[in-house]
Structure formats: C-alpha cells, structure tokens
Amino acid sequence: MGEPRAGRKAHGWLAIAAALIVSAGQGLAAPSAADGVQVTERRAGAQTELVLENGLVSLTVTPRLGGSLSEIMLRQTGPSDARAPSTVSGKLFLDFAAGQTDPGDWSASAYSYEIPEGDADESSVHVWRKGATGPAQYITIHKTYVLKRGDARVRVDYRIENDAGAVNPVTLEYCFRCTMAGKSVAPKCFLPAEGGVQAWAAASAGPREMSVTPAKPWLAVQPGPAGGVGLGLAFGSPDLERFHVAAGEGASSVAWRFKPVSIKAGSQLAASVYLIPMRGLTDAGNALAPGIAAAMERQAEEIR
Numbered sequence: 001m002g003e004p005r006a007g008r009k010a011h012g013w014l015a016i017a018a019a020l021i022v023s024a025g026q027g028l029a030a031p032s033a034a035d036g037v038q039v040t041e042r043r044a045g046a047q048t049e050l051v052l053e054n055g056l057v058s059l060t061v062t063p064r065l066g067g068s069l070s071e072i073m074l075r076q077t078g079p080s081d082a083r084a085p086s087t088v089s090g091k092l093f094l095d096f097a098a099g100q101t102d103p104g105d106w107s108a109s110a111y112s113y114e115i116p117e118g119d120a121d122e123s124s125v126h127v128w129r130k131g132a133t134g135p136a137q138y139i140t141i142h143k144t145y146v147l148k149r150g151d152a153r154v155r156v157d158y159r160i161e162n163d164a165g166a167v168n169p170v171t172l173e174y175c176f177r178c179t180m181a182g183k184s185v186a187p188k189c190f191l192p193a194e195g196g197v198q199a200w201a202a203a204s205a206g207p208r209e210m211s212v213t214p215a216k217p218w219l220a221v222q223p224g225p226a227g228g229v230g231l232g233l234a235f236g237s238p239d240l241e242r243f244h245v246a247a248g249e250g251a252s253s254v255a256w257r258f259k260p261v262s263i264k265a266g267s268q269l270a271a272s273v274y275l276i277p278m279r280g281l282t283d284a285g286n287a288l289a290p291g292i293a294a295a296m297e298r299q300a301e302e303i304r
Helices: 011-022 134-138 281-302
Strands: 038-044 047-053 057-062 068-074 087-097 112-114 122-130 139-148 154-162 170-172 174-181 188-193 196-201 208-212 218-222 230-235 240-248 251-258 261-263 268-278
Touching: 038 122, 047 122, 047 139, 057 139, 068 268, 087 139, 087 268, 134 139, 134 170, 154 261, 174 230, 188 240, 218 251, 218 281, 230 251, 230 281, 261 268, 268 281
Parallel strands: none
Antiparallel strands: 038 047, 047 057, 057 068, 068 087, 087 174, 112 122, 122 139, 139 154, 154 268, 170 261, 174 251, 188 196, 188 218, 208 240, 218 230, 230 268, 240 251
C-alpha cells in the first residue's frame, strides 16, 4: 500500500465511459460550470448526513454508520435512463480487521468527521475513528471521499495510522466491505480473470458465496436490475489477498481482504480506491467483457 498520488489524469475514466456507458447506449452529460462540487451537511432524524455532489453523481456519507457511503445516485445521462434505478443504497466502505468478531471496532461505530476546505473543482469529506480493543486501540483509520468537477468517479483516500504511543509495531490484516441493497434482484459480479472477465451471479433461490484470489485489483457489481446503476471498484495496491463475495436475493456484499502488514509506532500506510458508478453492466453481455477488463485495469494502474 503506497502513498496516494496527486494530479491523476482522467484517461482511465474516459476509457471506462467509452467501454461501459457509451457502448450500452448511454452518454455522459456534458459538464458545465454549473456542475461544480458542493458539500452539504444535513440532519436525517438523529443522524448527520454529508452530501457530496456534482452534476453527475451525488454521494451521502453517514458518519454514524461506520463512516460509510449510504447512498450513491447517478444523475440521468440519457433518455433511456428515465425509468432505470438511479441509486445504489447500503453501507459502502465499512472497515474491519481480521481476527475481530464482526462488527469489530469500526464497522458499526460512529466516526468523527470534518469537511476540509475545498472549492467547486474539488471537495471532500473526511471521516476517522480509532480502534478500542487489543492492538487495534493504537490504530486510527481515516477515509477521505473526494469528488471532482465533471467526474463521476469517487476517490477514497485511506490512511491507517499506528499511534505514536504504541511500543511495538502492530500487525494488521485490514479488510473493507461494501454491502448493497439489490431491490429483490439477484446481484451479479464481474471479476478479473486471466485474459478477460468472469461473470458471477447469485442464485435467486438463495444465498451464494465465493472467495477468490484476484487476478487484478478490481471488480464490478450490479446490485439491482439490468439498466440500473452498477459500481466498479479499482484499488491501486498490489497487496490484495482475496475478494469475498456474498450475494442473495435482495442484497450483495463484497469484501476486500489485504495481506497482513506491520505498521511501526508513529507511522502510517496510505492507499486509494476508485468507486465508479456505471450503467450497462448486465445489458451488454459477453461482448463487453474485454472492455470492462481493460478499462478497470487501466483505472487500477492510474492509482498505483
């Protein structure tokens, strides 16, 4: 896991737009000055929600739900989008450490939050929480959700710190999980495979699980009906150990598990993930598989 890079180019997203959205008969709305990034803090019952949006996508971050993304809405990009589901809801980017009993120190806990100074070209929401038990009491997990003008990608910058008060290095086997509501439809996943992509679907009759060592650090999920919003996830770290995919009628969960890593006292690890809302995953079929693989691999290379 390496430091996030600054000044990333947009060619990876343009490739994904061409391969996934345009090929499926969709087109991105042309960005304009009105598509600047905005951050709004609002109350929803007893909870605070932070809404990060531009003209293409809107994200809702809920600090009390493990600092997770609770909703992603892709704006309408063409006439055929009008009746298609435009949102994915659930709890995305829940943090936990292998060896802890679920939900562990992070995934069901409230995170602190702040809105760093930003502008219409780029703004972000920062959430963080320190562990509470065993060696995890020295570990603080930071997540910063970043959105740019005219770009539907969400960059999630992770920073995992070992408190300077720790005497010894802490060995952490870190994982994060994305749980998505599937609107009573058996979800589909698209996983990297040698020479292309592997399509995997949960049986509508019941739950199904799969653990796989990834050939490449990316995957794509279609949690709802065909034509609705799917999500691509590309990670720049080469330290992925495996994906664990669990899916059934109405819900899907994807967990990324990383190889154990030792963090010295007073030091930190940093890495970035791209979350990419998209359409056309289930409609395009096998003809689109090479496009999915090539585009997502380029995206992972961009943040490596």
